[in-house]
Amino acid sequence: AQEKYATLRELPAQALCGTIVSLHMNAGLMADLPSLVSSGAEGVGLYRTELQFLVRSKVPRRAEQAALYSRILDSGRGKRVVFRTLDIGSDKVLPYMRPTDEPNPAMGWRAIRLGLDRRGVMRMQVQSLLRGANGRPLSVMFPMVAQLDEFLEARKLVFDEAAREVSMGHVAPQSLEVGAMLETPSLAFAPDAFFEIVDFVSIGGNDLKQFFFAADRENERVRRRYDTLNVSYLTFIGQIVERCDRHDTPVSFCGEDAGRPIEALCLSAMGLRNLSMRPASIGPVKHLLRRCDLDEVRAVIDDACASGAQSVRPAIEDWLYRNN
Numbered sequence: 001a002q003e004k005y006a007t008l009r010e011l012p013a014q015a016l017c018g019t020i021v022s023l024h025m026n027a028g029l030m031a032d033l034p035s036l037v038s039s040g041a042e043g044v045g046l047y048r049t050e051l052q053f054l055v056r057s058k059v060p061r062r063a064e065q066a067a068l069y070s071r072i073l074d075s076g077r078g079k080r081v082v083f084r085t086l087d088i089g090s091d092k093v094l095p096y097m098r099p100t101d102e103p104n105p106a107m108g109w110r111a112i113r114l115g116l117d118r119r120g121v122m123r124m125q126v127q128s129l130l131r132g133a134n135g136r137p138l139s140v141m142f143p144m145v146a147q148l149d150e151f152l153e154a155r156k157l158v159f160d161e162a163a164r165e166v167s168m169g170h171v172a173p174q175s176l177e178v179g180a181m182l183e184t185p186s187l188a189f190a191p192d193a194f195f196e197i198v199d200f201v202s203i204g205g206n207d208l209k210q211f212f213f214a215a216d217r218e219n220e221r222v223r224r225r226y227d228t229l230n231v232s233y234l235t236f237i238g239q240i241v242e243r244c245d246r247h248d249t250p251v252s253f254c255g256e257d258a259g260r261p262i263e264a265l266c267l268s269a270m271g272l273r274n275l276s277m278r279p280a281s282i283g284p285v286k287h288l289l290r291r292c293d294l295d296e297v298r299a300v301i302d303d304a305c306a307s308g309a310q311s312v313r314p315a316i317e318d319w320l321y322r323n324n
């Protein structure tokens with residue numbers, strides 16, 4: 001099936017209306033990196049750093065972490081790689097971490113919460129990222145940011161470490177961007193100051209959707225109950241994009257839904273211009289985007305919303321059937 005899309009590799013994901021959506025890939029292990037060339041991804045929109053920690057029997061040392069980050073940037077050959085800091089806790093339990101017996105781990109002590117409370121691990125990771133970058137551009141992103149002060153603290157830690165590295169004789173990154181994942185509805189309503197200071201926002205749809213619908217993404221009984229094309233959810237996504245646009249804050253979407261063609265089409269119609277997905281999805285998503293006019297898709301979505309439908313999926317499927 002991948003051969004079918006090979007001819008698209010060098011072509012942009014340009015919709016019939018002329019809009020270009022930039023497609024990036026999600027990665028987390030060294031083995032993913034060859035796909036950066038073969039998939040036609042413009043870069044790595046989400047590099048899940050916790051995977052290196054999950055496959056070890058103890059915390060990887062700073063030099064090991066830095067070596068991995070450096071190799072990833074090497075294989076990216078100048079393409080942008082967004083490194084997400086450790087997202088542990090919840091469904092990602094480190095074998096060498098004392099299990100915290102939490103009744104609701106997804107809403108518990110995880111990701112940036114754990115990072116800010118255990119600064120040592122977070123500082124070591126940030127130092128490793130700075131050393132791995134070794135003078136190249138560096139993009140760091142924090143997971144599960146729920147309010148402005150968490151982002152400000154984490155951002156300060158990055159800049160403090162960057163200054164300290166330089167004072168120790170290490171070379172500063174050519175540029176340093178600090179972003180946040182938007183995975184909790186609260187962050188969408190953060191003060192304007194958040195959107196002004198954050199360098200970029202990436203919507204983590206897997207978590208955002210579970211918190212929006214209060215439906216556990218790990219629970220088979222409820223995880224497929226709410227459609228991503230649900231009118232309330234799409235409206236919410238549209239509002240986030242509008243808010244980011246108003247502040248000129250770059251916004252992308254990196255949850256699994258970005259890799260599902262119809263979902264990717266609707267997310268693009270809601271204004272997203274940057275999607276990050278598993279490498280194998282880039283071809284199919286590009287193929288569909290290139291056959292559609294996003295203004296028409298948006299009109300179908302708006303009509304479906306106005307009609308009182310619960311999901312825009314039937315209307316979109318019908319439109320696709322008639323137009324393709």
Ligand code: PEP
Nearest residue numbers: 204205206207254255256
């Ligand atoms: C997400 O929540 O959408 C996301 C990309 O992060 P993860 O799936 O690793 O939680």
Ligand code: MG
Nearest residue numbers: 183204206207
């Ligand atoms: Mg997440």
